Amino acid sequence: MNVPGIDWTRLTGWMAAHVPDAGEPVEISLISGGRSNLTYALRTGDRRLVLRRPPLGHVLPTAHDMRREWRVISALAETPVPVPEPVAFCGDEDVIGAPFYLMGHVDGAAVRTWEDAAGLGPEQTRRLSERLAEVLAAVHAVDFRAVGLGDFGRPEGYMTRQLERWGQQWERSKTADLPEHDSLAARLRERLPARSASTLVHGDYRLDNTLVRLSPDPDILAVVDWEMSTLGDPLADLGLTLTYWQDPEDEERASVPVAAGVTVAPGFLTAREFAAHYAKVSGTDIADLDFYVAFGTYKLAVIVEGIHARFKQGKTVGEGFEHIGAAVPTLLRRAHRLLDG
8 A cells, every 4th residue: 555654564564563452454544744744544444543653754853753742642641631542652663764653533523714614603613612722721730740741841941942942943934134023022032921830731722733523512522733742831822822813803813824714703702702711711810911922923923934935935835825924024013012912
């Protein structure tokens, strides 16, 4: 069976030796791929599984760490945080060319666009957005030491390191010097919290990184894509979620063509309501949330500038990238306004 990134003969041999209870694999197909981790649907005679491996080609040693993802979902399997069932991990690169792991298939939908939520009524979309906030609170409530993640990261100085990291990324990606960036970075440094809570953080928490049951009672069945998870400041997670959130009247956010649109469907909580619901169920003080949303917006500006840079270098595939650079100053101005309060 010829599937990019998979040596079928070696995979079936490894499964027979290490996970015989899973059954003999009979079919595999790529679900999603690109510069992020590759995800495959794997079917055996008895069950459906999912295989995750790094992208093809050269990968930085610290990026796309399969053992890290495996460790998180294994640690969370018996907690209130919904994750796919961990099945097996393989660190032997000789099997398929890279470390990989198997997890159970989750019979849920990925909601990425307005059309994905089109069949839901306002009460259902409201409940779905409430559940998204409640599951985020559950992630942050995990006793990470008790589940074996006490050494999973360095929570002290987390936000300082984040700001340094994304500032370095800007310097590598920028296509022009923008005073709005330099002044924003300075303002963020001035507002860095002296101390913050330390919890497990997902690192890229948003609706399309979950698998959901749409009807009759919407729910979050699994949180996926843990490759950026660590120990850090929970409000950074919330701030980034709200960075990707779009309220119906927010035309400025609509002009940024990255992960926007689905939350404008009738019934979804507004960004303010989402934050309030998270605060209610988690008991977290969100008085300084504007800083964290500003920081998330800054991160998104750096990401978009990287996409713009690749477009100018002729390294993007597809249409619509010629206008994406205009979103960068928009995001920088937006972050400044958030810091203005």
